[in-house]
Amino acid sequence: MTTAPDILAVAEDALLVQKRRITRDEALALAHLPADDLDALCDLAHRVRLAWVGPDVELESLVNVKSGACPEDCTFCGQSSRYDAGAAVYPVLDPDTVLEAARATEANGVAQFCFVAAERAPSPSAFPRLLELIRTVRAETNLDIGCSLGLVTDEQAAALAAAGVRCFNHNLETCRELFPSVCTTHTYDDRVATARAVKAAGLELCCGGIVGIGETVEQRVALAFELAALEPHEVPVNFLNPRPGTPLGDRPPLDARAALQTIALFRLILPDVWLRIAGGRELVLGELQDKAMLAGANGLIVGNYLTTTGRPAETDLAMLETLGMPVAGPSGAHVSRSV
Ligand code: SF4
Secondary structure (H helix, E strand, O other): OOOHHHHHHHHHHHHHHOOOOOOHHHHHHHHOOOHHHHHHHHHHHHHHHHHHHOOOEEEEEEEEEEEOOEOOOOOOOOOEOOOOOOOOOEOOOOHHHHHHHHHHHHHOOOOEEEEEEOOOOOOOOHHHHHHHHHHHHHHHOOOEEEEEOOOOOHHHHHHHHHOOOOEEEOOOEOOOOOHHHHOOOOOHHHHHHHHHHHHHOOOEEEOOEEEOOOOOHHHHHHHHHHHHHOOOOEEEEEEOOOOOOOOOOOOOOOOHHHHHHHHHHHHHHOOOOEEEEOOOHHHHHHHHHHHHHOOOOOEEEOOOOOOOOOOOHHHHHHHHHHHOOOEOOOOOOOOOOOO
């Protein structure tokens, strides 16, 4: 019989000695380790993170540049027009408001600034205004610009790259098997097509998902492998923060130990990405934020999320200082990838 130490030793040998990625069977064996082995799993994930991508932590702030009234029906989302979740509804923000948010981000020592719009896809009227906002922030700050604007075409991805966007976020949200029960207004393959358009345009792909929506641990592993197949630069992991009024509004938050296990498994399956813990982390991890940074994560969304409030940026900066983890600067100051 294969024991827990054997399973961990196989993964350690693969990732730290052979410098190869683990197989799905190896990942599933890690996912099924007894609860008592969680600390050992997290410790291995942390050592893999240090060996593959180094000690730096990348910070990012979001600006919800167009909020609410999204026509899509993602069951976890408070910004869908299908649900009465009370999210703010407003059109594309004016340049002064966006610049103020960008300057506050820069003043906090955060290098990444992501424009997020609640949309199925950028509308013909909104897209030129979004491009103009991006150019303005590029001209007025040294921030690295990210975007999350829904489904985009090859042409829109190319226009965003030309405007100076570095990174485009489009999450798979969940694994292919579960996706149809999470969203019916667009398909998993629509999301994959946007991820591919982003890469084809030369943008960095930020692609992750949300956990705690009723998926099994095997489906979390499936999501991680499906993400790996897209070769993302960055993988955000969101934890469901149940929004009253949405179909998942009554679901209990994920257990903190399951959240740590997810982070560790994602690092072991995706050893070379920026693994960013994102929405819902305060709710799910509580005082264990530092444990997540010692379980393979090397990125954080700081400040507020799209429809929920995060903890102050200073709290996260103080935590990273205590952990001895340097904050990555704008592009050009990234950690070197050692493998
Ligand atoms: S997750 Fe995005 S696409 Fe889905 S409802 Fe929310 S804003 Fe719309």
